[in-house]
Structures are given as C-alpha cells and as structure tokens.
Amino acid sequence: xxxxxxxxxxxxxxxxxxxxxxxxxxxxxxVGMEFQSEEAAxxxxxxxxxxxxxxxxxxxxxxxxxxxxxxxxxxxxxxxxFHVRESKDRIIQQLAKELEHQDRLCxxxxxxxxxxxxxxxxxxxxxxTKVELVVNTVKKLENEVxxxxx
Numbered sequence: 001x002x003x004x005x006x007x008x009x010x011x012x013x014x015x016x017x018x019x020x021x022x023x024x025x026x027x028x029x030x031v032g033m034e035f036q037s038e039e040a041a042x043x044x045x046x047x048x049x050x051x052x053x054x055x056x057x058x059x060x061x062x063x064x065x066x067x068x069x070x071x072x073x074x075x076x077x078x079x080x081x082f083h084v085r086e087s088k089d090r091i092i093q094q095l096a097k098e099l100e101h102q103d104r105l106c107x108x109x110x111x112x113x114x115x116x117x118x119x120x121x122x123x124x125x126x127x128x129t130k131v132e133l134v135v136n137t138v139k140k141l142e143n144e145v146x147x148x149x150x
Contacts, residue, residue, distance in 0.1 A: 038070055045075045054078065 029048055035041040042058075049056040059074040 038073060041073060042075075049077070 029045065033041075033044075035044065042056075045056045055078040056075045057078045059076040060072075061070055061074070062072045063069060064071050
C-alpha cells in the first residue's frame, strides 16, 4: 500500500468518526439541566459516561419536603471518593481532645525538665565541692614541692 492510499484511508476514517459524533444526540452535561424523569437523567449520564470512558454512580438525592418529589440528583464518577461530611461540632471536639493531649504532654515535659534541673543543681554542688577539694590538694602539694626548693 502506498503513502497516498494510507492518507486517503485516514481521511475517510476521520470523516466517518466526525459524522458519527455530529449525529450523536448526547451533549455535554451542564449545571441546571432538567429531565422529564429520573430514568431519563440516569440514561443521559450513563450514555455520556460510556462515551467518555467512565462509569456513573448515583450520589445524592434531594427531595421536596412538601410532596417528596426529587428536586435534584447528583451523579458522580465511580472513581470519585465518597464524601464524608463531619459536623463542625465533631471537628471542634477532636481538636479540643488533641489540645488537651498536647497540654498533658507539655506538663509532663515540664516536670521532667524541672526534675533534671534539680538533679543538675545537686550534681553541680557535689562536683564543685569535689573540685574545691582537688584544687586545695593541688595547692598544698605545690606548696610542699616549692618549699624544699627555696
């Protein structure tokens, strides 16, 4: 097959594909679309999803409080995560619990620090006493060593 025949085959394929797309009655979904029934909406989104290469799942439904008719329905891609909505009170409760935990840790660390400082003070006194003894001993030895030389 020569290059011209391949180019002609590609053009014909492109024309067939574009004609098929133009003839398709599936349009892009947009906010505010209305349907005659829930089934019609479901069929529309399933066909759109099939054409685009994903699967649709039913997500949320809002009904009228008066006559319980569906006011809105949300369709989602099946790969989209489920929305877990936490109330503000629950979030505040979790944050308060975490703050209380951190406060207890802070108090614990403060006690350990004061304990360490007390130990350091005691050890400093003990060491300074020992150093003072060593210094005095060295002075005595120096004095004793220097006396015979004089």
